[in-house]
Amino acid sequence: MLVAPSILSANFGKLNEDIKAICDGGCDLIHVDVMDGHFVPNMTIGPVVVNSVAKIATKPLDVHLMVENNTFFVELFASLKPEYISFHIESEKHPHRLIQKIKSYGIKPAIVLNPHTTPESIEYLLEDLDMVLLMSVNPGFGGQKFISSVIEKASKLKKLIDKRNPNCLIQVDGGVNDKNIEQLKNAGVDVVVAGSYVFGNEDYSKAIKSLQI
Numbered sequence: 001m002l003v004a005p006s007i008l009s010a011n012f013g014k015l016n017e018d019i020k021a022i023c024d025g026g027c028d029l030i031h032v033d034v035m036d037g038h039f040v041p042n043m044t045i046g047p048v049v050v051n052s053v054a055k056i057a058t059k060p061l062d063v064h065l066m067v068e069n070n071t072f073f074v075e076l077f078a079s080l081k082p083e084y085i086s087f088h089i090e091s092e093k094h095p096h097r098l099i100q101k102i103k104s105y106g107i108k109p110a111i112v113l114n115p116h117t118t119p120e121s122i123e124y125l126l127e128d129l130d131m132v133l134l135m136s137v138n139p140g141f142g143g144q145k146f147i148s149s150v151i152e153k154a155s156k157l158k159k160l161i162d163k164r165n166p167n168c169l170i171q172v173d174g175g176v177n178d179k180n181i182e183q184l185k186n187a188g189v190d191v192v193v194a195g196s197y198v199f200g201n202e203d204y205s206k207a208i209k210s211l212q213i
């Protein structure tokens with residue numbers, strides 16, 4: 001299991017130290033939550049802060065857009081060369097076109113599904129995707145309770161992925177901890193995002209390793 005700590009739960013007063021600690025602590029990706037105050041009722045960080053994160057990070061960035069105007073934000077973040085940019089299917093009228101745009105920058109495209117959205121709704125996009133992110137909370141905030149129906153959803157998605165594009169990864173974001181990690185693994189999940197679980201632990205490295213099962 002790959003682990004992507006969400007810096008939404010980091011201490012922004014000492015962000016550089018926290019970034020260094022998760023990288024040295026063995027994380028696989030750095031999950032960056034971008035919110036616009038429209039698609040979700042919260043706002044976070046933009047390219048200025050993410051640019052300084054990118055400079056000190058020794059692990060690749062995984063940018064999760066929670067915004068209305070996806071194309072604008074893709075263009076804004078493309079120059080920071082993240083490994084992945086993920087966008088919500090619920091806020092995009094032309095997902096196929098946007099996937100091609102993300103690829104044209106040499107960035108891996110991913111699509112995010114809110115808790116109510118079915119995996120079948122993106123079946124015909126799977127062959128063009130590197131990852132699908134299943135939300136296991138409602139997007140907008142860290143520290144929420146895990147919505148356990150994501151386990152069944154991940155199993156369904158896994159079947160579609162095996163049929164359409166076995167290279168596509170499944171990522172789960174929200175309320176992930178050492179209590180639900182095994183179920184996620186058994187359902188075929190490849191990558192987990194963990195914010196409050198990692199940054200709420202005294203020892204980030206120990207928390208990260210407890211999820212890398």
Ligand code: DX5
Pocket residue numbers: 006008009031033064137138139140141142143144173174175176193194195196197
């Ligand atoms: C929620 C974000 C998550 C969040 C996860 O909108 O997408 O990445 O930071 O935080 P935890 O792990 O605390 O649920």
Ligand code: ZN
Pocket residue numbers: 006031032033064173193
């Ligand atoms: Zn996220």
